[in-house]
Amino acid sequence: NAGVTQTPKFRILKIGQSMTLQCAQDMNHNYMYWYRQDPGMGLKLIYYSVGAGITDKGEVPNGYNVSRSTTEDFPLRLELAAPSQTSVYFCASSQIDTQYFGPGTRLTVL
């Protein structure tokens, strides 16, 4: 039981490039979330999903897209990367009220 896994661990992007951050969970959780955390700050919710095929915006969705075609996977897509998207990205899942977090992806946009 791996819990929540995220790939890659680190990535450097050039301005304008695109990439997909992968998130997978093996706990059969219905709910999945994407957060970003800027240095010295708390986590901010980007997008979330309450089940396969259902997604919704969080607090800071601009510049990102998500899809949820399976229960296990919840990829986050960055189109046209900007320096403001330099951050650590955390994925989480929950069945009811306890969220389980992945180890994070550290993204730098130069």
Added chain:
Amino acid sequence: DAKTTQPTSMDCAEGRAANLPCNHSTISGNEYVYWYRQIHSQGPQYIIHGLKNNETNEMASLIITEDRKSSTLILPHATLRDTAVYYCIVRVVSNDYKLSFGAGTTVTVRA
């Protein structure tokens, strides 16, 4: 969701109890108090949550005042591995289970 206020930082001695306060004076009757912590560079970890009764688990105890306007997370015997940022979160029970993280309290456990 109600806002929370936590001290920016606090120190405690290894082996002693660490008492982390949280103010949530605008909390509503259907809002729970959650505590998570984040050890450096890792994803947050759930600690405990409660509605109005005091709660205890293997990690910590949660004391909620009778008027529910504040709470205290107690780590009974702090160790160096408890050094982390601790987040107090108030959340309405809803069908999306979203969490809203503030800046939290940076707790440093010293030997």
